[in-house]
Amino acid sequence: MTLVSIKNLTRVFDVSKPWLNRVIERLPKRMLTAVSDVSFDIEERSVYALVGESGSGKSTIGKMVVGLLKPTEGTVEIDGTDLMKASGSEIDRIRSDIQMIFQDPFASLNPRWKVRNIITEPVAARGGDTKGLAEKLLEQVGLSAQDAGKFPHEFSGGQRQRICVARALASEPRLIVCDEPTSALDVSVQAQVLNLMSDLRDEFGLTYLFISHDLTVVQHMADRIGVLYLGRLVEEATPDELFSNPQHPYTKMLIEAAPKMDGYGREVTPPQGEIPDPINPPTGCAYHPRCPIAIARCSAERPPLATKGKGRVACFRAGEMT
């Protein structure tokens, strides 16, 4: 069953200078398209991962899914309900189904609140019963019940991220959006948090939207991976297919550029160029200026995301790169 359905999602930010500067310096308005016409579905009880480099719009999509940002165009439907159009009572019902885990566990916990209050907040805010809840959740995420009376500064980074996980679990959600949940953590701590997230998924039947820039982590966690480039979904496939047979030249470049643990003395030809300015993206396919197999059509026309095999890819010459 499809839990989250995202259709033609677009988000444009106005990054113009203040109007007075614009008038005096005769500058035009500047619009940054962070997410451009992205559509995908997330099956219930699966892990959907979004990967991409900085500026690819992965966090913006995450924020729109939880309703922290309004889409400029397109819709996010969760269990058939569009958060932006739903009535108050419907939103109340859906909201507790969605939770989020952020990247920086030092910034996402209020330093003046006790851990007990932090964890029970999502339930308390809706007037639910919070007795013993924090203690139970803390034990589920591998901390001890006594920790409920402590403050966030008494914990290490990995333990704080566990508290964030406990908070996300408090309202018994169905979907958890994880925005780079382990990027701020060391390898050994990252392994603990990733294992915890896998266990909880099996135990509670959770669905994750997993946002990361780390290909190996994504490969380890995801059931389905969407690759973003400059706000566009360029390829979507299962991890096995994506890593063994990438169809889009960008995906291929990304996989080859990522450092390999067993790549002793590997000599890679580094990719050319950098991510273009999202305010003035290239015409046609956004990747064509860096693409080794681009043809004239790529700069004129934006390739649609077409089904190919079991995945989808937005490239006129998909799979032709060797």
Add this chain to the structure above:
Amino acid sequence: MNTPVLSVDALSVEIPTRHGLLKPVDQVSWDIAKGEILGVVGESGAGKSMTGNAVIGLLDRPARISGGQVRLNGTRIDNLTPAQMRKVRGKQIGMVFQDPLTSLNPLLTIGDQLSETIETHLAVGRTEARKRAIAALDEVGIPAAKDRIDSYPFEFSGGMRQRVVIALALCAEPSLIIADEPTTALDVSVQAQVIALLKRICRERGAAVMLITHDMGVIAETADRVAVMYAGRLAEIGPVAQVLGAPRHPYTHGLMGATPLASKGRKRLAQIPGAMPRLGALPNGCAFHPRCPKAQDKCKSDPRPTVQDGAGRAACWFPMEDA
């Protein structure tokens, strides 16, 4: 045998605090030969950056070198006065830090910053310095270096800034480069470019590189040898394929197990129980023993041993056997 470019011998750093003496670096020893890249890995708090800062004499007070020697091309540099050390830094040791934006002065053009360094360390005039600055930018792969030399740092992207920082580190032609997390702030594709650049420069110039990072993948691809640090101590050092492929120290073994890897499939990641001890509460004996699956009584009391194993060394009484 040739004199190594950098020779660190039983280096220790201590920080006196109200709660006692902390030892963020404890008896660390290694050599880096000409044209060699030594990767230094470890988790946060392992003392990697502190070791790097001790080598270049940039320890923040009250931290100080409490023992051991640092020799650069055979000459001791750990006991120099700050004024003497300033001449060594920049001239003989180049540095690349993590965040390229904070390592560059936002108010000076790229060209001014490069020329300043070149004029300070090499006896050349202004015109010559500018010429060399353009050549340095060319070498690190900045397109149209001639036109961009008068740009300010904010006009460059993150990857380009890091190239400028590398150009700055290189322009006085140092024999040693210390790169502290040089690619951590960069995207994957840009990271690949910067790594390729570092490797090329090391090969062409024959400079020795000390590459500090927490990313095992970067180490695997870049370094010739790798040193693994834990709680301020050297856990294991050796050729990169040996240390990462067949780790001897249980900590290195645990780290490798905890890293998601394509070839491992989607199996559960191996966990190292617990967390790195705080410096104020280091366990006796081997600092890793409370988390170590092979720990025995000997590990809790006896100081660390060093087991020579071919080209590598591991500080462990009961090193791992081949898997």
